Structure formats: structure tokens, C-alpha cells
Amino acid sequence: MRIRVTAVAAAVFGCLALTGCTGAADRETTDNAEPATTQGDGDSTGHITERAITPWPFTVASGNLACADQAVTFVTAEGTYGLNARARQRHPGPDPIWAGDPDNPGKNISLGAVVNRCLELCK
Secondary structure: OHHHHHHHHHHHHHHHHHHOOOOOOOOOOOOOOOOEEEOOOOOEEEEEEOOOOOOOOEOOOEEEEEEEOOEEEEEEOOEEEEOOOOHHHOOOOOHHHEOEOOOOOOOEOOOHHHHHHHHHHHO
16 A cells, blocks of 8 residues: 555655645645645646545546646646547546446446546636
């Protein structure tokens, strides 16, 4: 578990370093998600866990949401995944970690709640 947490931290730091999202502003915490970090240029990040969204659409327990210019990404130890069309121009889609919908065989759980949560960070 410690290695996985370290890997996630390294992946998040690497992503933030590449995008220049290193500053923090005053923040609030809601729904079991860690505070969002907002830069003056509209880039934002926030940690989210499977307790924050029901049903949880991923096969991993948590990750970091990032929003830059309306591009929504989900960063985990496994990689950075584009959750909307704008983000998929630069990152692969979440297929490797996207959970199947048990109520609709052959379909995946909607990403809508996660994307909407992340878009709130862009504001």
C-alpha cells in the first residue's frame, strides 16, 4: 500500500510540475474529497475517492482530478486519463480503469458525476 501511495504522489507531482499547477489558494473540503488547488490561470486539481461519488466509475479507489482550460483528467498511479473530449486530445481515455455497470452488462458506469465535479474546479 505504501508503494502505491508513493507512486500516486509521484504521478501527481509529475503532472503538476508539467502543468505548472504548484500553488495553493484558500480551499474548502466537501464530500470526502480533499481541498482543490486553484491557480490564477484557471488550472485546478483535487483529490477524490470512491466515497465521494456513487456509483464510483473506476476500478481504482482514488485519484486526482485536474482541470485545465476545461480539459478534465483523472490522475492515478496507473496514468493520466482524459475524461472528456478536450482532455482526450492529449491523454488516453479511462478504459483501463473504467468500471463496468453491473446494472447494464456491456456498458460502463457514467463518468458524468466525476466530470461535473472536476469542472467545478475550473470555475
